[in-house]
Amino acid sequence: MINIKNIKKSYGDITAVDDITIHVRKGQLFGLIGPDGAGKTSLFRMLTSLLIPDEGSAVIMGYDTVKDYRKVRNILGYMPERFSLYMDLSVEENLNFFATVFNTTIEENYHLIKDIYKVLEPFKDRRAGDLSGGMKQKLALCCALIHKPEVLLLDEPTTGVDPVSRKEFWEMLKSLQTKGFTTFVSTPFLDDAELCDEVALIQDGKILDMDSPQNIAKKYPHKLWSISASNNYKLLRAIGNYEKKKSAFAFGNSVHLATANEVEIEEIQNYLKSIIDYDFEIKPIEPNIEDAFMELMKEE
Amino acid sequence: MKTFFAFVNKEFKHIFRDRRTLIILFGMPIVLVVLFGFAITTEINNAKIQVVDLANDVYSTKLINKIKASGYFSVKEDTKNINDIERIFQDGKVKLAVVIPQSFSKDLINTNYAQIQIITDATDPNTSNIITSYLSAVFKQFEMEEGYTLSTNLEINTRMKYNPLNKSVYMFVPGVMTIILMLVSAMMTSITVAREKELGTMEILLVSPLKPSIIILGKIVPYLVLSLINAMTILLLGLFVFDMPMLGSYLLLFTEIFIFVLASLILGLLISTVSNSQQTAMLLSLMGLMLPTILLSGFIFPISSMPKILQYTSDIIPAKWFIIIIKSVMLKGVGITYIWKETLILIGIAIFLLVLTIKKFKVRLE
Amino acid sequence: MEKETVIEVKNLTKAYGAFKAVNDISFEVYKGEIFGFLGANGAGKTTAIKMLTGIITSTSGDGSVAGYNINKQRDKLKENIGYMSQKFSLYEDLTLMENVEFYGGIYGLSKKQIIDKATLMLDRLHMNHIKDTLISDIPLGWKQKIAFSVAIIHDPKIVFLDEPTSGVDPITRRQFWDLIYQAVEDGITVFVTTHYMDEAEYCDRISMMVDGEIYAIGSLQYLLNKYDSKTMDEVFIKIARG
Structure with missing residues (x-):
């Protein structure tokens, strides 16, 4: 559905997108995951034909985003980084406007947005500017869906939204997937990655890895341990000098310690006991995508 | 559509x-x-002008009343001496003086024609110009009603040059x-x-x-x-x-x-x-x-x-x-x-x- | 041991017409704590923080921050707190050093104090090499670290952090938290909001706001037990979904 080939984009000296190649298959929920400033928005703008790539190409359903930009624009549902709604128009007026702009009506495609819109319906006369962040996000998604696009491009739809709204949003994306939508979505939250079929991890304009989230976690090269104690910070500093450490990062109320594969649990226990005088708990764990991302970042 | x-x-x-x-x-x-x-208009409505009536006869009174009746000016008549004008200008409130010559009525009756001297304060040429043009309109009216011709002898008081645009x-x-x-x-x-x-x-x-x-x-x-x-x-x-x-x-x-x-x-x-x-x-x-x-x-x-x-x-x-x-x-x-x-x-x-x-x-x- | 309180809030309410954005909240924050202030969008967090930092006055109720009354001593209060949010940031067209000098100056530090502070700060951040770089040319994650260091340049008693790590990469996010821990060791109390639930777990105590009220407050362990959850994420969703 989406074929991005060796695409590049620079602004002056800064290379925002550096030689990126991505293939998204029909019906996939594809996640582009990386921090702010990694180049996500530039890539989205090239896909939506709003920016022209310096090199390489992006083709959506056979249409080139530069040459056939009018065609491309017709088949896309795009949600830009900020919820681009008219804040002085009501919920219904926004939806109506975007439907008309795409030569359709709310009624015609109501079935597509029904599940999402029913939460908004009680507030349909409220101005978009008076909605909470989660509601704005839902309305923006409805506006992007209302013309029954072939491909959904969602640029950081969950930024600035609380964990509950975020979770709900991903549930919506999952249910849209069952309706056959192909979705390309970006997010800075690594835990969002687990919900995608395939993800590309992006940093400084480059793809660090691209695979299913499970495979990315599996490729993690080290043995990983979770250690918890009463004071995370002290524990982390204590581990800091451990010679067999590959890396150590805080993870909520525990610390993830990576070591070489031959290291055994007793070894670590003994080392820690020798330098700290409080209780701790250690167990081996499976790496998650955040562990993998940080490992890949370090390699860069 | x-x-x-x-x-x-x-x-x-x-x-x-x-x-x-x-x-x-x-x-x-x-x-x-x-x-x-x-x-612009406020100054026209209340423009202070000095009238020095040396004639003090029927026509000069008529003319002065005409000026007063126009509503654009507030007219001062407290002097009969031309030499006072300089001092009055220096006070700054009056921008224009009208001098009606002694022989005003006589000239009008004898020759159908009389001269009036207008002296303006050139430090504020814009205002003076506008007042002058309004005043001219009043004179025109006087001419039409009385059937005489007035000629205005415009004299600009020192320092500034005359603005010919007459906006x-x-x-x-x-x-x-x-x-x-x-x-x-x-x-x-x-x-x-x-x-x-x-x-x-x-x-x-x-x-x-x-x-x-x-x-x-x-x-x-x-x-x-x-x-x-x-x-x-x-x-x-x-x-x-x-x-x-x-x-x-x-x-x-x-x-x-x-x-x-x-x-x-x-x-x-x-x-x-x-x-x-x-x-x-x-x-x-x-x-x-x-x-x-x-x-x-x-x-x-x-x-x-x-x-x-x-x-x-x-x-x-x-x-x-x-x-x-x-x-x-x-x-x-x-x-x-x-x-x-x-x-x-x-x-x-x-x-x-x-x-x-x-x-x-x-x-x-x- | 008697704990010293840095924030003390009693029955604080802020109403906009009939709508109570913050409804009768009472809580305390102790010296040296990292206090996580969580809640869904629109639960009233931002309004509460505005009252605590003296930007708006409360409709009713009262409180003190850093020893100053939040309604009556707002000027004194502002001198003794630090504030940083994702939006409040540094001047993009000034260099790192110029920003430090500017903010140091605002808080009345002397030239010498500013230089001492700046040296220490650049050292800690390992940013000596970019001190004359324009902020606009510095990556986001670094900016946030600088912004935090600038927010505590005047050694406030407490620093308010409003979603400080939003959009920052995972490694820099952790480095940011290292800075927070260092500040705590220096005796600064930290009041932080975040949408990252793993960060919530770094806090000593956490409060959860729902519809303008504080629904739950306590240590991580307390909340996990109370809501029978394994992670803060679960707690959040259980509370916010009712």
Whole structure:
């Protein structure tokens, strides 16, 4: 559905997108995951034909985003980084406007947005500017869906939204997937990655890895341990000098310690006991995508 | 067509929901026109003049009463000595003195002709000029009623040179109307596009199947309506507050206003293609349009006395042509046959700007 | 041991017309704590923080921050707190050093104090090499670290952090938290909001706001037990979904 080939984009000296190649298959929920400033928005703008790539190409359903930009624009549902709604128009007026702009009506495609819109319906006369962040996000998604696009491009739809709204949003994306939508979505939250079929991890304009989230976690090269104690910070500093450490990062109320594969649990226990005088708990764990991302970042 | 109406409908909603902007849109022109206008008219209404009546006879009294009755002046008559005038000017309150010669009645009766001396304070030539022109009108009336001829012997008191332009409020008000109409119209369209860019909604509009021409027209039509309403208020102010004469055809005047407003709105859109924020749009329309328009439209400075290069430049300023047009229609009462050239130029400028705007309108973000 | 309180809030309410954005909240924050202030969008967090930092006054109720009354001593209060949010940031067109000098100056530090502070700060951040770089040329994650260091340049008693790590990469996010821990060791109390639930777990105590009220407050362990959850994420969703 989406074929991005060796695409590049620079602004002056800064290379925002550096030689990126991505293939998204029909019906996939594809996640582009990386921090702010990694180049996500530039890539989205090239896909939506709003920016022209310096090199390489992006083709959506056979249409080139530069040459056939009018065609491309017709088949896309795009949600830009900020919820681009008219804040002085009501919920219904926004939806109506975007439907008309795409030569359709709310009624015609109501079935597509029904599940999402029913939460908004009680507030349909409220101005978009008076909605909470989660509601704005839902309305923006409805506006992007209302013309029954072939491909959904969602640029950081969950930024600035609380964990509950975020979770709900991903549930919506999952249910849209069952309706056959192909979705390309970006997010800075690594835990969002687990919900995608395939993800590309992006940093400084480059793809660090691209695979299913499970495979990315599996490729993690080290043995990983979770250690918890009463004071995370002290524990982390204590581990800091451990010679067999590959890396150590805080993870909520525990610390993830990576070591070489031959290291055994007793070894670590003994080392820690020798330098700290409080209780701790250690167990081996499976790496998650955040562990993998940080490992890949370090390699860069 | 449906998308176009949806777009226009949306624009109207923006306009009517933003009360503050609406107030500024309609309030600002009124305030400005009144301010500009009254800066001139208040002085005319209460201008202090000194009358030195050396004749003190029937006709001189008649003339003085005529001056008083005009309502423009507050007349002082507390001296019979010409030599006091210098001192009175130095006090600064009186800008003009009228000296009626001793032989006033005698001359009128014997020769049908008498001289009156007008002495003005040249430190404030603008005011003096305006007062003089009003005074002349009073003298004219006197001549007509009495059947005599008055000759005014104008004498400018020291230091300053005489301003030959003899501008009057009738010349000033059309200029003010033109500039304000242009600024408000251009500002409206440039800001509304910049606002969509700021909000990010422009991104969605670009990605939608909407054609640039629909976006541009959709932005013009609602503001055209607003600007025409604005033009009406300004025109009414000119007619009823400043007593502008309206000698020509209203249909012609409205047609010309329509063309001029259209050109201004398109100019605003052109500005918006190069500005990404509302502030830049506002500044560009204010500074970029106000200065050249004020300087080069012939509104304040006569174009004929400018260097050749500026004269040519003034030809591309739409306001210049519009000022010529409305002066001709309102003050001279001429028909289209006299101003077809100016009208065509204005239409030409509007079309040129429209084509340029559609060309410059970016279908992408860069 | 008697704990010293840095924030003390009693029955604080902020109403906009009939709508109570913050409804009768009472809580305390102790010296040296990292206090996590969580809640869904629109639960009233931002309004509460505005009252605590003296930007708006409360409709009713009262409180003190850093020893100053939040309604009556707002000027004194502002001198003794630090504030940083994702939006409040550094001047993009000034260099790192110029920003430090500017903010140091605002809080009345002497030239010498500013230089001492700046040296220490650049050292800690390992940013000596970019001190004359324009902020606009510095990556986001670094900017946030600088912004935090600038927010505590005047040694406030407490620093308010409003979603400080939003959009920052995972490694820099953790480095940011290292800075927070260092500040705590220096005796600064930290009041932080975040949408990252793993960060919530770094806090000593956490409060959860729902519809303008504080629904739950306590240590991580307390909340996990109370809501029978394994992670803060679960707690959040259980509370916010009702």
